[in-house]
Amino acid sequence: MRSVETFLLEAELLASPPQAVYDWLKERGAKVNRVFDDHGGDEELEEALLARADPLIDLGLARFCVHGSIAKRLFSRALGNKNELNHARALRLAALSNQVLGKSNLFGFPDALFKNEELYRWLEFLRDLLEGNEPWQALSEDGRLASIFALSNNERVRRPYDDTYLDGWDEYMYHGVSTAAWKLAEKVPTTPVRAMSLARLYCSLRRERVLGLPRFIGQICIGILCQWVFSL
Known part of the structure; x- marks a missing residue:
């Protein structure tokens, strides 16, 4: 069951401008030290941010997400994107260079x-x-x-x-x-x-x-x- 804190955090981030969400993802990523840390926010929260379909938030998720499934979805989406080539390229490189996943997952991306x-x-x-x-x-x-x-x-x-x-x-x-x-x-x-x-x-x-x-x-x-x- 999700905690009240996580539920309220998700609501706050969904109502926040993209730059504020990106900054939060970056700050959280800097605090992740090991696999079993309390990362702040669950996979459902990252799913909700992904559903916003905002280019800056997507970039932040690709670089700093803690769940491999999110990185894989962004990576696959970028590979299949023939219209926005520069953004798709940035998403691929951001996902590949995600250092947070290596600290937060035993067997992930x-x-x-x-x-x-x-x-x-x-x-x-x-x-x-x-x-x-x-x-x-x-x-x-x-x-x-x-x-x-x-x-x-x-x-x-x-x-x-x-x-x-x-x-x-x-x-x-x-x-x-x-x-x-x-x-x-x-x-x-x-x-x-x-x-x-x-x-x-x-x-x-x-x-x-x-x-x-x-x-x-x-x-x-x-x-x-x-x-x-x-x-x-």
């Missing part, structure tokens, strides 16, 4: 996001991430490791490309994701933890076609093992 098979609907984003571009830079070090590990558990990674409907560009982007994943080993810092995460991903990754050199995959596998050994 981005782990659940990257295990979701629907992620492969957005190949351009996934390729951008694995190429080490803007989405990758938005993630914390723990977030990067979590995303690699979670991708290794994504069933979609193990499936071959569905060529029922021939689409040259879609097929190119699909295999481009695999290529970017293999090449990631050349770009990330060499540490045992990274090597283990990448090795797990590579055991799951489809190998039927990679946009690179003929023996590129084998070279990367050897490189990963060498990096792992010499980092110990």
Whole structure:
């Protein structure tokens, strides 16, 4: 049952201007220290703020929410938004860079996001991430490791490309994701933890076609093992 304080807080925030709500979310996020803290406000409150559909409040939720389900919904909404590209991009980066979730959830974002098979609907984003571009830079070090590990558990990674409907560009982007994943080993810092995460991903990754050199995959596998050994 919700407390009276939470109910009144929700009513106050729903009646507040967007900037005041953003400031409250930011202030609350700075106070979260561990998983079982009393964060101030429950998931129902964040749902109510999300329902306001205000761009600034959405940005604040993406950056400072404490419930992974809210971040995932905002992230998915941003991926599917073709009309407001700049705002959608900001929402994606804000959700990926959310440091509050890492402190307030044992198993939350981005782990659940990257295990979701629907992620492969957005190949351009996934390729951008694995190429080490803007989405990758938005993630914390723990977030990067979590995303690699979670991708290794994504069933979609193990499936071959569905060529029922021939689409040259879609097929190119699909295999481009695999290529970017293999090449990631050349770009990330060499540490045992990274090597283990990448090795797990590579055991799951489809190998039927990679946009690179003929023996590129084998070279990367050897490189990963060498990096792992010499980092110990």
